[in-house]
Amino acid sequence: MALTDADVQKQIKQMMGFIEQEANEKVEEIDAKAEEEFNIEKGRLVQQHRLKIMETYDRKEKAVELQKKIQSSTMLNQARLRVLKAQDDHVGNVIEETKKRLSDITRDQAKYLEVLKSLIVQGLFQLMEATVALRCREVDVSLVQRAVPDAIKVYKQATSKEAVIKIDTECFLPTGTFGGVELSAMRGRIRVVNTLETRLDMIAQQLLPDIRNTLFGRNPNRRFLD
Template structure:
């Protein structure tokens, strides 16, 4: 009887030990699996963070390069505009070239207004020059109207001596300035045509900007 009880106790002890070992093995496996999963998740998260950081830095670098390229191109275009202004100032310093140029600017403005009375505004230093252009501009306007519509149309032109355009630009000064040209007004100043050299140059630069860029920065 004692032997039987001892045998049962031994078997029970072995069973408990075996079960304990199995549970221990399962727990160890669970802990290892959890740790592996945690390590894998941490690694994947870290990799994702590195990839995201790299993508952001790469995008920022590309944008910075693009902005620097755009800035450099804009500086070149502005240099072209500045050189054009300087050349115009030099060429129009001669009355022989300035008079026909101003005459055409006035005539073009008159064709846009089609009014019988128009006030011409200019720089104070150009009053004498612009006055000398008025008869020729009125005649050219009348001839163009006659040629295009066979209508007879005249215009009365007067110089605005109450208000002038901004003066010529001064080296080293950032004050408002004007390269020359004229502004035409009618209906008590409610309607105006800006035919200053500045406005015309800005218009040409804006319209021809794609062409200028293609010439200055050809795509290989």
């Protein structure tokens, strides 16, 4: 039985409807897959950028923390240096004040005579020369003349050596010297300065740790003692 035109048109419409439905379903499938892939890629990119942002801020945070530590350490060191300078200045002032009081020693003639004798003996032991030149303050010449014989006697008893001391009565110790003597030999090539100032400086250097402890207390960061 032959198909009429109406049957043919109906079959064509059915086929077109089927094809259109298949096409729509395929489009929906493609859209769904594309959206899924888009969401996956979007999530991956978002996570990637999130990690980069976190790494950037982490680096910045560490840099800020490091800068804080550096600034804190710098300020702490500067504070320590200021404290040390203030302590050194105070110790220096104490020593300078002590030097000003050295003149008190020379007021007691009997005690100062013994001091001069000891300083001369020490100088002789250091030089160990037969002929020694001696300088002193102009006001001390008479006391030094009295101290020299006893000093030579002590030196001779200890070393069995003779010594001649020539007191310089033209070139005296500089103005401002608080007392003591200066001995030299071999035409001034070797010299021993035994003024009260130099002796005080020597003692101050030796006792500097004790002076610091007395003035400021023991340093808790110091593990070893001299």
